[in-house]
Amino acid sequence: ADRPDAPDPAAPAVVAAHAASKGRYGSRKIKASLERSGVTVSRRRVCRIMGENGPVGAYGGKRSRVRPGAADGADVPNVVARGFGGRAPRTHICSDLTYVRAGASWNYVCLLVDLYNREIVGHSAGPRKDARLVKSAFATLSFPISDIEVFHTDRGSEFDDAEIDLMLEAFGIERSLSARGSPATTPSTSRPTGY
Incomplete structure (x- = not known):
């Protein structure tokens, strides 16, 4: 029988890392942050989790100042x-x-x-x-x-x-x-x- 996919066990860590960055981090920085915490996860997986859970990183981090x-x-x-x-x-x-x-x-x-x-x-x-x-x-x-x-x-x-x-x-x-x-x-x- 069809049953829903089990939630990704890395999802809470990805969402927490995004929240800790005050919504600034994208998939690359979240991946690096998780690796520093001992959690190994691919960038593609981070992207998928972010897409499923809504977090979006702020583009670029730096802007040209007027x-x-x-x-x-x-x-x-x-x-x-x-x-x-x-x-x-x-x-x-x-x-x-x-x-x-x-x-x-x-x-x-x-x-x-x-x-x-x-x-x-x-x-x-x-x-x-x-x-x-x-x-x-x-x-x-x-x-x-x-x-x-x-x-x-x-x-x-x-x-x-x-x-x-x-x-x-x-x-x-x-x-x-x-x-x-x-x-x-x-x-x-x-x-x-x-x-």
Whole structure:
């Protein structure tokens, strides 16, 4: 006759370890915690027990901290003015930074997007959110930088930098900054750009 499966004898230890971590531990840390207590259990088994009993670990444990700062007061016009369409190829480039988890730390990604067709035309990644990361993205362009007429960004400190100013000036590129408190994003499309 069919009878219900017996409860897993490791279930109380898994639930207790999760509760002791104040709901923060995922399967890996619970497995390690149990091993320190002398209980040997596979990570797959811990996952199954957590799925059956409801505990869920907090993702990552660390989050990228947003560092408060004064709003950029640079007196630079908003040339694009949310007019993201109808641009000639390679003439109007928009940029923004995001961060991704890489092992135990955060890395930053800078993307250069052509407003003509929302194509990513340049990119860079690194551990620091600074002007060098932005300049590295320009170094990956597959066309001459002199084709660019307008470079549009938000008012982040990584874009408001003397190195960026010198580069733009050298190639005759006009700077465009979004309004204060407004990101340099394009309207949502079917493509996953967001820039």
